[in-house]
Amino acid sequence: xxxxxxxxxxxxxxxxxxxxxxxxxxxxxxxxxxxxxxxxxxxxxxxxxxxxxxxxxxxxxxxxxxxxxxxxxxxxxxxxxxxxxxxxxxxxxxxxxxxxxxxxxxxxxxxxxxxxxxxxxxxxxxxxxxxxxxxxxxxxxxxxxxxxxxxxxxxxxxxxxxxxxxxxxxxxxxxxxxxxxxxxxxxxxxxxxxxxxxxxxxxxxxxxxxxxxxxxxxxxxxxxxxxxxxxxxxxxxxxxxxxxxxxxxxxxxxxxxxxxxxxxxxxxxxxxxxxxxxxxxxxxxxxxxxxxxxxxxxxxxxxxxxxxxxxxxxxxxxxxxxxxxxxxxxxxxxxxxxxxxxxxxxxxxxxxxxxxxxxxxxxxxxxxxxxxxxxxxxxxxxxxxxxxxxxxxxxxxxxxxxxxxxxxxxxxxxxxxxxxxxxxxxxxxxxxxxxxxxxxxxxxxxxxxxxxxxxxxxxxxxxxxxxxxxxxxxxxxxxxxxxxxxxxxx
Amino acid sequence: xxxxxxxxxxxxxxxxxxxxxxxxxxxxxxxxxxxxxxxxxxxxxxxxxxxxxxxxxxxxxxxxxxxxxxxxxxxxxxxxxxxxxxxxxxxxxxxxxxxxxxxxxxxxxxxxxxxxxxxxxxxxxxxxxxxxxxxxxxxxxxxxxxxxxxxxxxxxxxxxxxxxxxxxxxxxxxxxxxxxxxxxxxxxxxxxxxxxxxxxxxxxxxxxxxxxxxxxxxxxxxxxxxxxxxxxxxxxxxxxxxxxxxxxxxxxxxxxxxxxxxxxxxxx
Numbered sequence: 062x063x064x065x066x067x068x069x070x071x072x073x074x075x076x077x078x079x080x081x082x083x084x085x086x087x088x089x090x091x092x093x094x095x096x097x098x099x100x101x102x103x104x105x106x107x108x109x110x111x112x113x114x115x116x117x118x119x120x121x122x123x124x125x126x127x128x129x130x131x132x133x134x135x136x137x138x139x140x141x142x143x144x145x146x147x148x149x150x151x152x153x154x155x156x157x158x159x160x161x162x163x164x165x166x167x168x169x170x171x172x173x174x175x176x177x178x179x180x181x182x183x184x185x186x187x188x189x190x191x192x193x194x195x196x197x198x199x200x201x202x203x204x205x206x207x208x209x210x211x212x213x214x215x216x217x218x219x220x221x222x223x224x225x226x227x228x229x230x231x232x233x234x235x236x237x238x239x240x241x242x243x244x245x246x247x248x249x250x251x252x253x254x255x256x257x258x259x260x261x262x263x264x265x266x267x268x269x270x271x272x273x274x275x276x277x278x279x280x281x282x283x284x285x286x287x288x289x290x291x292x293x294x295x296x297x298x299x300x301x302x303x304x305x306x307x308x309x310x311x312x313x314x315x316x317x318x319x320x321x322x323x324x325x326x327x328x329x330x331x332x333x334x335x336x337x338x339x340x341x342x343x344x345x346x347x348x349x350x351x352x353x354x355x356x357x358x359x360x361x362x363x364x365x366x367x368x369x370x371x372x373x374x375x376x377x378x379x380x381x382x383x384x385x386x387x388x389x390x391x392x393x394x395x396x397x398x399x400x401x402x403x404x405x406x407x408x409x410x411x412x413x414x415x416x417x418x419x420x421x422x423x424x425x426x427x428x429x430x431x432x433x434x435x436x437x438x439x440x441x442x443x444x445x446x447x448x449x450x451x452x453x454x455x456x457x458x459x460x461x462x463x464x465x466x467x468x469x470x471x472x473x474x475x476x477x478x479x480x481x482x483x484x485x486x487x488x489x490x491x492x493x494x495x496x497x498x499x500x501x502x503x504x505x506x507x508x509x510x511x512x513x514x515x516x517x518x519x520x521x522x523x524x525x526x527x528x529x530x531x532x533x534x535x536x537x538x539x540x541x542x543x544x545x546x547x548x549x550x551x
Numbered sequence: 552x553x554x555x556x557x558x559x560x561x562x563x564x565x566x567x568x569x570x571x572x573x574x575x576x577x578x579x580x581x582x583x584x585x586x587x588x589x590x591x592x593x594x595x596x597x598x599x600x601x602x603x604x605x606x607x608x609x610x611x612x613x614x615x616x617x618x619x620x621x622x623x624x625x626x627x628x629x630x631x632x633x634x635x636x637x638x639x640x641x642x643x644x645x646x647x648x649x650x651x652x653x654x655x656x657x658x659x660x661x662x663x664x665x666x667x668x669x670x671x672x673x674x675x676x677x678x679x680x681x682x683x684x685x686x687x688x689x690x691x692x693x694x695x696x697x698x699x700x701x702x703x704x705x706x707x708x709x710x711x712x713x714x715x716x717x718x719x720x721x722x723x724x725x726x727x728x729x730x731x732x733x734x735x736x737x738x739x740x741x742x743x744x745x746x747x748x749x750x751x752x753x754x755x756x757x758x759x760x761x762x763x764x765x766x767x768x769x770x771x772x773x774x775x776x777x778x779x780x781x782x783x784x785x786x787x788x789x790x791x792x793x794x795x796x797x798x799x800x801x802x803x804x805x806x807x808x809x810x811x812x813x814x815x816x817x818x819x
Contacts (some may be wrong), residue, residue, distance in 0.1 A: 072606065314788060317784065321777075321780075321782040321784075329788065354565065505813045510810060511812065512812050513812070513813045517818055520814050522674075522678070524670040524671055525678050526680050530809050530811075532788045537810050542680065542810050
């Protein structure tokens with residue numbers, strides 16, 4: 062029986078109650094302290110400094126992590142350098158087998174990895190379970206297949222590996238970023254020294270265990286933990302021939318400057334301030350889901366997040382009404398609960414950054430909307446937030462917030478939408494919502510961004526290249542293009 | 552008595568004196584404009600204005616424009632003879648430059664087929680990756696082969712759909728300025744190619760740090776220049792293109808391009 066309009070509206074107003082459904086954690090074993098993964102085994106560090114990694118949802122300490130120093134990094138790079146000779150000469154089909162093995166082990170241990178990722182980083186278990194871990198495994202599986210097909214990837218050219226790759230990754234998708242970095246590097250015959258983020262080192266340390274389980278030759282993958290200083294040591298080490306960094310544009314520029322004249326190969330995947338553009342003919346309910354996915358997925362800790370909503374003026378009213386209603390149904394809380402939509406903010410420092418930018422938005426004159434939601438007493442939390450009455454000059458419209466904060470702007474003509482969308486130094490991604498095919502292609506052509514999602518948002522796949530225009534960095538990760546940064550063509 | 556030519560910069564499709572009024576004499580005889588920061592700025596500005604139109608042309612049309620440049624160059628081969636040294640060397644270099652334009656003229660409408668992809672993503676989505684031009688590309692020409700060396704760098708950048716600001720060889724700038732005369736009578740829209748002469752030490756820092764330049768090609772640079780360009784490039788995360796000076800390949804064209812990936816759901 063069809064529902065009347067009124068009944069539908071009534072239903073939409075109801076907020077369903079859910080009983081808690083926490084994922085069990087008793088199958089996960091987190092060591093009280095970890096060493097470094099160098100030369101194929103966990104070793105005691107030279108550095109005496111350690112720091113705690115905590116669960117941002119509870120502020121409880123999970124483990125103690127090494128703050129690796131110069132000697133540790135040097136050992137790791139040397140181990141990788143030593144392994145390079147044999148790894149790069151290994152029959153490509155054997156290289157492929159090892160990477161396939163890693164992919165399979167990630168699948169076998171998927172649940173454990175998902176729980177650790179959620180505990181260490183604060184992201185909802187449904188996201189780590191359904192997105193981070195499966196995509197990580199898929200990424201290794203995809204690149205495993207390339208290892209013995211490089212001559213088909215680059216016709217008329219011989220592709221040679223570069224040597225030791227020094228890789229520094231962020232805390233928003235710890236294992237997935239590791240996969241994006243390590244899988245193509247190994248497939249092309251390079252060896253790796255990877256530094257996971259300070260606040261989310263645990264899945265990388267579990268990955269070290271997986272390398273051992275896969276019997277990956279010693280030194281092919283090395284993992285050193287630490288903060289920014291350790292990362293800069295990895296990047297600066299003379300034994301490193303290729304640097305890959307994912308993180309803020311600020312640090313990316315610093316790395317680019319520091320590597321000048323060293324002859325090291327460099328790829329950067331940096332910040333973003335993506336426009337998500339909704340035209341008046343778009344299916345509004347789908348668009349609302351896309352907007353929510355675009356900015357509130359992973360608490361907005363996403364470099365390609367659709368943080369600027371550009372709505373065609375004629376539908377701004379009804380769209381915002383639907384969007385606000387939808388925000389009130391988002392469940393914020395225990396990231397381990399399978400019903401949770403919005404987890405914990407990754408760290409205290411990040412929470413303070415978000416709070417600061419939101420305050421600036423209010424001060425500059427934007428109108429704040431936050432749905433009512435219960436914020437847990439402990440841990441770091443920020444409710445889904447929406448700003449209207451935003452001018453392009455406001456900080457919340459220009460700067461990457463990296464939190465669940467959406468700035469809404471309006472436009473009248475497609476040309477104005479293009480102008481506003483591209484009016485940023487960033488160029489990582491963009492979203493377009495419209496029913497008109499020719500307009501999708503017209504908009505896609507004009508977006509100065511590496512990824513354009515039309516009538517969808519935040520989709521990822523190992524076969525699909527990802528990376529930015531302009532100050533969002535250079536180089537692509539994923540797909541055939543993702544191999545290029547890890548080879549020399551002759 | 553001959554009528555001598557005053558050499559000028561090539562900016563926005565016009566031959567202009569350096570705003571600085573300065574000149575230098577690389578061979579001790581001819582006055583060559585010593586371009587300034589402001590000349591460079593004007594060149595970048597004209598390249599930026601020309602970019603949308605040039606990149607918006609059809610691939611085939613861009614190919615024809617590049618081919619027309621080859622035609623014009625070939626017909627003026629004699630003009631380069633005395634600029635490029637002994638007759639045989641000069642002829643060979645002009646031929647190389649002509650070949651380069653012709654070769655890349657044929658790439659404009661094939662490049663997306665060779666470097667683009669349809670990606671078989673999991674799930675009901677159609678996903679494709681296409682190469683797109685970067686925007687304004689700065690090129691530092693090599694001193695060696697002052698004509699062919701320059702054409703080997705600008706042709707792939709233009710083939711990609713970029714607008715170019717090129718610094719001519721400092722020691723042998725005349726072939727570059729004569730090439731400008733060829734380009735001025737070809738079908739390139741004004742501003743798509745701009746050629747500046749002068750002292751590299753003076754100009755490179757401004758080119759490398761200019762916020763509206765998307766990439767710099769350093770094939771013609773020495774190690775020290777590469778380092779200074781790479782440092783300054785970080786200001787706006789410029790791409791620094793380091794492919795070998797003699798490379799001729801679609802990979803070089805792709806180095807002057809950005810890969811864009813587009814997703815759309817499949818459904819009824």
